[in-house]
Amino acid sequence: xxxxxxxxxxxxxxxxxxxxxxxxxxxxxxxxxxxxxxxxxxxxxxxxxxxxxxxxxxxxxxxxxxxxxxxxxxxxxxxxxxxxxxxxxxxxxxxxxx
Amino acid sequence: xxxxxxxxxxxxxxxxxxxxxxxxxxxxxxxxxxxxxxxxxxxxxxxxxxxxxxxxxxxxxxxxxxxxxxxxxxxxxxxxxxxxxxxxxxxxxxxxxxxxxxxxxxxxxxxxxxxxxxxxxxxxxxxxxxxxxxxxxxxxxxxxxxxxxxxxxxxxxxxxxxxxxxxxxxxxxxxxxxxxxxxxxxxxxxxxxxxxxxxxxxxxxxxxxxxxxxxxxxxxxxxxxxxxxxxxxxxxxxxxxxxxxxxxxxxxxxxxxxxxxxxxxxxxxxxxxxxxxxxxxxxxxxxxxxxxxxxxxxxxxxxxxxxxxxxxxxxxxxxxxxxxxxxxxxxxxxxxxxxxxxxxxxxxxxxxxxxxxxxxxxxxxxxxxxxxxxxxxxxxxxxxxxxxxxxxxxxxxxxxxxxxxxxxxxxxxxxxxxxxxxxxxxxxxxxxxxxxxxxxxxxxxxxxxxxxxxxxxxxxxxxxxxxxxxxxxxxxxxxxxxxxx
Numbered sequence: 001x002x003x004x005x006x007x008x009x010x011x012x013x014x015x016x017x018x019x020x021x022x023x024x025x026x027x028x029x030x031x032x033x034x035x036x037x038x039x040x041x042x043x044x045x046x047x048x049x050x051x052x053x054x055x056x057x058x059x060x061x062x063x064x065x066x067x068x069x070x071x072x073x074x075x076x077x078x079x080x081x082x083x084x085x086x087x088x089x090x091x092x093x094x095x096x097x098x
Numbered sequence: 099x100x101x102x103x104x105x106x107x108x109x110x111x112x113x114x115x116x117x118x119x120x121x122x123x124x125x126x127x128x129x130x131x132x133x134x135x136x137x138x139x140x141x142x143x144x145x146x147x148x149x150x151x152x153x154x155x156x157x158x159x160x161x162x163x164x165x166x167x168x169x170x171x172x173x174x175x176x177x178x179x180x181x182x183x184x185x186x187x188x189x190x191x192x193x194x195x196x197x198x199x200x201x202x203x204x205x206x207x208x209x210x211x212x213x214x215x216x217x218x219x220x221x222x223x224x225x226x227x228x229x230x231x232x233x234x235x236x237x238x239x240x241x242x243x244x245x246x247x248x249x250x251x252x253x254x255x256x257x258x259x260x261x262x263x264x265x266x267x268x269x270x271x272x273x274x275x276x277x278x279x280x281x282x283x284x285x286x287x288x289x290x291x292x293x294x295x296x297x298x299x300x301x302x303x304x305x306x307x308x309x310x311x312x313x314x315x316x317x318x319x320x321x322x323x324x325x326x327x328x329x330x331x332x333x334x335x336x337x338x339x340x341x342x343x344x345x346x347x348x349x350x351x352x353x354x355x356x357x358x359x360x361x362x363x364x365x366x367x368x369x370x371x372x373x374x375x376x377x378x379x380x381x382x383x384x385x386x387x388x389x390x391x392x393x394x395x396x397x398x399x400x401x402x403x404x405x406x407x408x409x410x411x412x413x414x415x416x417x418x419x420x421x422x423x424x425x426x427x428x429x430x431x432x433x434x435x436x437x438x439x440x441x442x443x444x445x446x447x448x449x450x451x452x453x454x455x456x457x458x459x460x461x462x463x464x465x466x467x468x469x470x471x472x473x474x475x476x477x478x479x480x481x482x483x484x485x486x487x488x489x490x491x492x493x494x495x496x497x498x499x500x501x502x503x504x505x506x507x508x509x510x511x512x513x514x515x516x517x518x519x520x521x522x523x524x525x526x527x528x529x530x531x532x533x534x535x536x537x538x539x540x541x542x543x544x545x546x547x548x549x550x551x552x553x554x555x556x557x558x559x560x561x562x563x564x565x566x567x568x569x570x571x572x573x574x575x576x577x578x579x580x581x582x583x
Contacts, residue, residue, distance in 0.1 A: 015457040018438035051473035055289035055529020060332045078196040084426035
């Protein structure tokens with residue numbers, strides 16, 4: 001397998017990372033090197049092997065769909081203090097619908 | 099400044115030092131040596147000393163545990179309220195956390211002041227600490243060399259005596275490899291033993307926090323602080339509280355040490371091999387027997403890891419979109435352009451490479467060939483360990499193939515850098531506990547690390563083996579000759 005220049009541009013677009021043409025050439029070579037390492041996997045016959053999604057097959061606990069700390073005071077201001085742009089408790093983003 | 103936590107605890111209990119005095123000493127040493135080492139990203143002396151005063155007051159009332167007032171440093175991956183928490187990234191360079199990670203809560207409850215936040219590879223992706231937005235950390239044993247990564251700042255600050263101990267995280271070797279390269283002792287616990295709440299996510303099925311300290315006994319004391327169930331981490335394990343120091347003094351008579359033949363083959367440096375062999379001899383003298391074992395699928399662990407970890411990372415790091423927190427590009431046209439520029443400018447090259455690998459292996463048409471195949475290999479790797487632990491109590495080998503390499507030596511070729519973790523990655527895939535402890539030095543005076551791998555929840559047994567080894571050797575007690583200028 002070998003990624004082309006256009007593959008790299010497509011992957012970067014899916015990942016929402018802006019990559020210009022010069023950068024794409026560098027990434028293509030590096031990613032192809034890494035996939036060279038990864039391809040070693042393909043030689044192994046894994047028919048009948050159950051995939052392991054998580055260490056020790058632990059599974060995710062579920063909780064009731066309700067606030068677990070209903071008494072906690074409203075911390076919206078504290079959490080929005082780290083946002084790039086907020087106004088009246090809302091996050092500001094560029095206009096999505098014209 | 100090479101006191102153990104145990105020693106500092108005694109000094110405080112006997113009234114020979116106050117927490118404020120200890121913190122002032124460490125902060126002075128940080129101020130003197132950090133410009134050279136770059137082990138800390140953030141210090142906040144006023145905040146540290148306020149915590150120290152509170153700890154002293156607690157002790158004056160006869161309250162607080164044995165470690166109350168003993169300071170520690172925290173890897174900058176743990177959210178700590180009021181502290182800048184960067185994860186080594188431009189993306190979070192100005193992020194001041196509004197809440198505490200579970201690990202930070204635990205240290206606060208133990209009244210252990212925070213000396214500062216330690217430098218690390220960006221989002222914990224790296225084996226040399228060279229991917230940090232805040233510049234590389236330098237190895238205290240040779241400042242032209244790397245400290246290892248990703249917990250390189252934590253390893254370097256403990257080795258250099260800038261902190262008596264530090265927290266780290268380990269996704270593919272990020273506690274053990276820097277511990278080896280800096281000559282300290284570090285433990286990655288069984289997956290699920292320490293809560294991931296508030297620990298900035300890289301690869302959630304592999305990430306695990308653990309202690310980095312001068313010796314195994316200190317690691318045991320820190321495990322008693324850090325470990326425990328937390329309902330806010332959905333994979334935190336609900337288990338009875340353990341005393342990780344309970345077995346430290348047990349003799350090693352009858353201990354069966356497994357030696358995986360795959361860890362002693364081509365690629366292992368001669369001096370590292372010799373030091374590990376000598377350690378095996380030492381353990382035999384202490385009553386252990388050895389057994390040859392095989393981990394035939396471990397050679398595929400790096401390949402499987404570089405599918406699974408980037409896949410999980412590409413999902414976890416999708417949260418950095420420039421909307422709710424973190425960096426936002428100054429110029430953009432529309433929402434998509436804002437995302438793309440924010441992520442292009444906010445992430446470094448290694449993080450972008452891994453996000454792109456993860457995006458690709460999860461994309462339509464490639465999932466089975468990569469992600470599913472890697473998960474199947476993960477099963478085979480875990481089965482190898484299960485088979486091995488039928489024949490032995492702990493597995494022993496090198497932590498890293500070589501001692502610390504030079505800054506810049508492996509940055510041009512990501513694959514060569516990835517192979518630094520060839521002996522540590524399989525442990526994360528299986529979810530097992532692993533640790534590294536010093537076992538010698540090479541001809542250039544650089545420390546060599548010995549790796550112990552245990553079965554699930556065998557931390558106390560591993561700490562026992564490491565402690566008995568450290569009672570019989572003094573590799574862990576040596577310190578680099580750094581002149582505070």
